[in-house]
Amino acid sequence: MFDRKGPSEFLRLGVTIGVCMVVPFPRAMASAPLPTSTLLLVEANGADVTRVPRKTAVQLVAQVQSPTAALTTGRVRFCDASLSVCNDLHQLGVAQLTSSGAATLTIVPGIGVRSYRAEFLGIAKEYQSSLSSAQTLTVTGKFPTTTTLAATGNPGDYTLNATVVGSGSTASLSGTVTFTDLGANNESLGSSAIGSSTPGLSLAVASGSTNLPAPSALGDFNGDGIPDLAGAESTDSIAILLGDGAGGFLATRTSIPVGYNVGQFAVGDFNGDGFQDIAAVSYTDAKLVIVLGKGDGTFQSPMVLPGALYANTIVVGDFNRDGIADLATTNNGVSAVTLYIGRGDGTFNKKSTPLAGASVNMALADFNGDGIEDIAAIEASSVEVLLGNANGTFTSASNTAVGADPFQVIAGDFNNDGVPDLATVSPTEYSVSILLGQGSGAFTASPDIAFDSSTQPYAIALTDLNQDEIEDIAVATASSVEGQAYASVLFGTGQGTFVSTDLPIPGRIFEGASEYFILSADMNGDGNPDLILGPGVLLDKVTETAQASLSGVSISGSGTHSVQAASALSSPYNSSTSGTLGLQAQ
Structure with missing residues (x-):
């Protein structure tokens, strides 16, 4: 399939x-x-x-x-x-x-x-x-570039060095750079082919994206194809932030009073009208709140249904294969997953399925390849996998050890074999655990990925920041390093192993902010995944950088001449022109 x-x-x-x-x-x-x-x-x-x-x-x-x-x-x-x-x-x-x-x-x-x-x-x-x-x-369309110009040497024997940077694509740069003496009636000083390009990656904070509600869930509540955000605004309301298409959010937030302290969110179409709805759970009030969307960024009045006490994660699936969206929650201190079987009108029938131990988080995937959604639930120091039976019931298949007190689990395919794998994060052990799927619901544990004592991992998200079509893991961390915030990224090798990198985050927006959730989505429509954390949206900036040089350049005439470099690039990049550089004629 x-x-x-x-x-x-x-x-x-x-x-x-x-x-x-x-x-x-x-x-x-x-x-x-x-x-x-x-x-x-x-x-x-x-x-x-x-x-x-x-x-x-x-x-x-x-x-x-x-x-x-x-x-x-x-x-x-x-x-x-x-x-x-x-x-x-x-x-x-x-x-x-x-x-x-x-x-x-x-x-x-x-x-x-x-x-x-x-x-x-x-x-x-x-x-x-x-x-x-x-x-x-x-x-x-074409990706933007910048061209900058520098020179070394002395009058009569300059070497001109042009640096071309392409943004938004991992395609190699190719083309030529022409150097022009603007002070001599645009006389051409010569051209040079662009050398091999070098990939790069950085993060930029999106304007209008700071101070986000945490935790949150992504959706598209007005049907424009741009991710929106739903999160906990206060103790008894849900905040709706509509994406602006540039990575941030519209200035006006919608607040939906629900009357209960909701803390975890899921997005799906619960009444089959084609519009995205929101499900939220109240940790202390044992309530399930359903807010049906109208498709234009507004919502109907909330419905409050019986829920489970201490629910701390909520996900959307179809556990009885009737084609209608269902919900599932894990519940702190309770050795069970609570299921809410959808009726197709925004209401649900509540039931539960047992776990070996209490769970705080779970992930959905088809772990045994039968086309039916399964559940992976983290427990005190392990991950239990429940195989779906397509009728709203599950069969426990495996229980694999991970780091103590895991906080979150996600599913991915880390060794490119088409079989779902798992990753968990353990804040108390400063580690991320990787479990490689065997295709039967069982897993093989890989060595844990350790973080140092100054960087405590709390949450993880699947992404591909370097756009190599190999799955990476972004990590939300609480850093004790003063003066600089970092986003930790585990870059996948495609073989089930990772290379850990800390990417600097511009500014100081992360000081005192929540580190307990992280999401990944293309927030600005450039085709590249970005990161969403409590403090703001981090835009993924992939680059390719190449140079072209021209040596033995002599500027004819007298005085100081303005020299410029112009790149002529092959698709998918736009060409660009540098600023001017003053060089002495001889």
Whole structure:
């Protein structure tokens, strides 16, 4: 089965259309699930598209057909079709089929040629899953560059050195630099080819992104393809921050009073209307708060439902495979996961499944490859895996030791074998543990990744900051180093091991701020993942840097002449021109 994520297209009178049929086998029983076919459309501004300019909001629209009717219930995940699996970072999102017969996900894709698929996840005992054909979308535009000029030597024998920096892409720079004497009627001093480029990475604090509510969850509450944020604003309300497309948030925040102290959040479509909703749990009041979205950044009045006491994590899944979003929480001090089986109208039926010990956090993935969501729950010093049975029940499969008092667990694929792995963070042991999946629900522990005593890790998030298509882990830390804040990143090697790097964070925004959550998403529509922490949004800045030199340069005439360097670069980069440099003629 394909795994999650993706942009796509179809051919209909010159416009691409993707459809894939699941061919039915002869059914031995009348109750065998019916086959389905999934069609993916790529649209912008209400029309099918194969090409759009950068910063365009694109709708991925999936339609699912059975032999007898178009389906209006079920979940569809949208996937990056350029990869063989659709999990973790390669999943763009999940949407519900609505009464219109479509599931829609809005995204703002980055520059380049993109390929998308849609996968209908099936409904137990009723409908088989199916996968659309891959569709291609070209996003036009070029990445910015800067060119700077320096010189060494003496009049009559200068060496001109141009440095070209491309931002936003990992593509190598290529082209030439021309050096011009502006003081001699723009006389060309010569040209030089650009040398090999060197990759770089830095973080920048997005304007309008500081002082975020913590903890928080990401969603798209107004359907513009730009990530928004929902978090705890005070002891009894939820703050909604709408993304501005540049990495920050609109100045006006929406506050939703709920009457209870809510502390953890999840986002999904709980009533099947195609709009994202919010679920929040109250740790001390045993309440589940559901806030249904209207699709325009506003919400209906909150619904308060019976919850579980001391709930400290909430996730969205489909645990009984009925195509309707469910919820699950872990509950501090309770050896069980509480399930909320969705009814499709924003309300839920509550039940529980036992754990070997109390848990404070969990992650969802298909750990045994049967296409059914499973749960990994952290306990006192281990991770217990519960394999889903597709009927709202689970079977305990394994319990693997990790660092003591783990605070969070995430699922990823750290050795590129298509099997989900796990990472946990232990603040008390200053470590991150890596568990490599065996494909059966069991795991093999790797050596822990240790942090020094000045950097205490609290939270982790899956990302790919250096854009090498290998999963990295971003770490939120509490640093005791005065005067400089850092973001710790574990850069993946693709073999289940990591290289630890501390990236400086500009400014002092992290002093006294919460370190207890970290998220990753493309906040500014450049195609690169960014980091979201309590203190602010950190924009991922990948760069390529190259140089071109011209030696033996003599400036004709007299006096001081202004010299300039202009780069002429190959796609996907824009060319750029340096400032002027004064050189003495001879």
